[in-house]
Every structure is written in C-alpha cells, then in structure tokens.
Amino acid sequence: MILGVTGGIGSGKSAATDHLQQLGVTVVDADLCSRVVVQPGRPALQAIFSHFGERLKSADGSLDRAALRQLIFSDPEQKSWLEALLHPLIRNEIQTQLQNADGPYAVLSSPLLFETKQSELCDQVLVIDVDEATQRQRTLSRDGVSEKQVEAIMAAQLQRKKRLDKADYVIDNSGSLEQLHNALQQFHEALIPRDVS
Secondary structure, rough: OOOEOOOOOOOHHHHHHEEEEHOEEEEEEEEHHHHHHHOOHHHHHHHHHHHHOHEEEOOOOOOOHHHHHHHOOHHHHHHHHHHHHHHHHHHHHHHHHOOOOOOEEEEEEEEOOOOOOHHHHHOOOOOOOHHHHHHHHHHHHHHHOOHHHHHHHHHHHOOHHHHHHHHOOOOOOOOHHHHHHHHHHHHHHHHOOOOHH
C-alpha cells in the first residue's frame, strides 16, 4: 500500500515522515526526488540554465535553488514553464523509488501531493494539519524567509479546508513533538496487518 503524506508549509510533515522512517517505513520524498532530477549532468538542469541563464548556477555547477525559488514565485509564467519541465521527471523518479520500496506500506511525502496529482499514485492520504497562523509562525522562525515569501508559498498550496476535505486521515500537529510521535505510532500500528498466528 502507498500512503501519501502531505500538509501545508510549517505543518510538521517532515517531522511526521522522519518518525515513520524511524518506525521502519520506506519514505519516498517528492522534494528529494525534485533535487535528484536537477543534479549536475541531468538534462533538466541544462534546460533550466538554458532558459533562465547562468545566474542560477552555483559555484560548484549545481542549481541555486533559493535564487530559482525567488524567481518563480514572483513570475507565474516562469513557474508554469518550470513545472511543465520538472513535474513529469519528478513523477517518474517517485514511481521508480516507490516500486523499490518494501514493507507493509510505503510513504510518498509531498507538500504538493494534490496540486501535482501525485495523490493518484497513493492508495490513501494522511494530512498533517495545523492552523494557518501556526503555519506562518513556524515557517518564519524555521526558514528565515520573508512574510511575503511565506504567503506566496501558502498561496501556491491547496487551501487548508480543501486539503482536509481530500484526506483519508488527519493528524493534528498543534501540540508537542511527543504528541505527534504518539499519534503516528497509533496510526502506524493500525495500518500494519496483525499477525494472527
């Protein structure tokens, strides 16, 4: 079974998937897959440099992701171009990694699970949820980005209510890390088939 795990920025999705990984679950991270497809030597990286220019090239020849993020969040047309290039490649990488996963279930962790239709690869979806004020506060203190950038990222993600409406399961992460871990432990145990021998 493939379980999609998503949540808005600052919701604690990464903390949740890190814990599931500690419980022995294979986690395929869409963000990491998006980094794989733009590694030096990959065709996508050359296409990005050809389109946007060398200003996005770091000293070591890799992609300056922060500069790219700033560029595309201020220009919807360029964002669309980039998504058209990368989304199919990311999807292929995700599928390859999921096919190689073992265990009773695997997790596809993605901040844009519904927006990119990656949810179609999943049997069920778990949303890690906090209210929007908590999202803003956590992201500002964690990422060192501007409030404007946080708002742009939140605007690019599915509205909280719509995300919750599409979820099969929801875990509220407005409490402590320990509370999140306890909730995930119970959830994990409920998903694993019991040995009835």
